[in-house]
Amino acid sequence: MSVWAPLLTMLDASAVARAMRGSTWLYPTVEVVHIVGFSVLVGSVAMFDLRVLGFGRAVAVPAAGRMLLPWSALSLCAIVPAGLLLFSAHPYELSANRVFQLKLCLIALAGLNALGFHLGVYRTAANWQAGAPALARLQAVVSLGLWIGVIGCGRFLAYS
Amino acid sequence: MVKALNLHLYFIEYNIHPGGCMKRLLTLMALCVAAQASAHHGWSEYDDQRPLRLSGTIEESGYENPHGFVRLKTADKTWLVVLAPPSRMESRGLARAQLAKGATAVVEGFPKRSDAGELRAERITIGQKTTELR
Numbered sequence: 001m002s003v004w005a006p007l008l009t010m011l012d013a014s015a016v017a018r019a020m021r022g023s024t025w026l027y028p029t030v031e032v033v034h035i036v037g038f039s040v041l042v043g044s045v046a047m048f049d050l051r052v053l054g055f056g057r058a059v060a061v062p063a064a065g066r067m068l069l070p071w072s073a074l075s076l077c078a079i080v081p082a083g084l085l086l087f088s089a090h091p092y093e094l095s096a097n098r099v100f101q102l103k104l105c106l107i108a109l110a111g112l113n114a115l116g117f118h119l120g121v122y123r124t125a126a127n128w129q130a131g132a133p134a135l136a137r138l139q140a141v142v143s144l145g146l147w148i149g150v151i152g153c154g155r156f157l158a159y160s
Numbered sequence: 161m162v163k164a165l166n167l168h169l170y171f172i173e174y175n176i177h178p179g180g181c182m183k184r185l186l187t188l189m190a191l192c193v194a195a196q197a198s199a200h201h202g203w204s205e206y207d208d209q210r211p212l213r214l215s216g217t218i219e220e221s222g223y224e225n226p227h228g229f230v231r232l233k234t235a236d237k238t239w240l241v242v243l244a245p246p247s248r249m250e251s252r253g254l255a256r257a258q259l260a261k262g263a264t265a266v267v268e269g270f271p272k273r274s275d276a277g278e279l280r281a282e283r284i285t286i287g288q289k290t291t292e293l294r
Binding site: 089 | 223
């Protein structure tokens with residue numbers, strides 16, 4: 001943690017952090033942006049994962065991916081800046097918080113899982129008429145579990 | 161029952177076939193909700209069986225998000241007293257200026273289980289004015 005200490009000090013003292021702490025409505029407004037963002041992210045990811053698992057076969061997997069996944073990517077433009085702003089308000093407390101650390105680990109794992117899926121098994125998705133292969137289904141289940149875990153950690157931050 | 165029927169019709173309309181997998185998923189979700197509901201009352205990190213009333217002087221205060229706070233110097237030690245979000249304090253008439261350094265305050269609340277120096281205040285009295293914080 002000591003490597004990060006100067007950065008955390010700088011962030012904690014920044015004008016942005018002071019505004020986040022001090023302004024009555026900024027913090028809750030940024031929370032709303034964060035929540036709307038991850039609703040779109042986890043919503044679209046979950047719908048896609050469920051399609052990979054075999055639900056809603058009326059839409060082919062690649063078509064579902066083309067429709068849903070751009071929203072997942074776009075939602076990050078709201079979630080990440082809002083998350084950084086929320087973090088800036090209390091960088092010491094959060095970075096030392098076990099639930100927050102777990103949340104970041106789960107996000108990293110979800111990212112790696114998605115990366116592995118897209119570089120790997122998803123390249124054959126055009127041929128999944130008979131159903132997705134076992135690896136794809138496994139990655140879809142892992143994705144669902146990780147994102148639910150991320151939301152759980154985010155909520156439990158308020159109680160830890 | 162009506163809800164289940166609607167869900168069923170939805171599945172038919174959109175050609176979704178809930179098999180054993182879907183049933184297991186729904187069961188799992190129901191269990192998670194039940195587990196969270198039962199865990200909720202045991203979750204509180206503040207001990208509501210041990211209400212405390214502290215009086216002292218404000219050494220430092222923060223009219224901050226997500227929760228305001230004061231460091232309250234009492235006869236035996238200085239407590240970190242967690243207050244409410246500034247928006248709530250503002251709407252209940254507890255202005256930033258009232259949490260001035262050196263002011264005398266009385267707080268009632270619950271101590272944190274894991275930190276003997278922290279209290280979550282249910283209400284704070286400054287001068288003659290008591291503000292409910294929950």
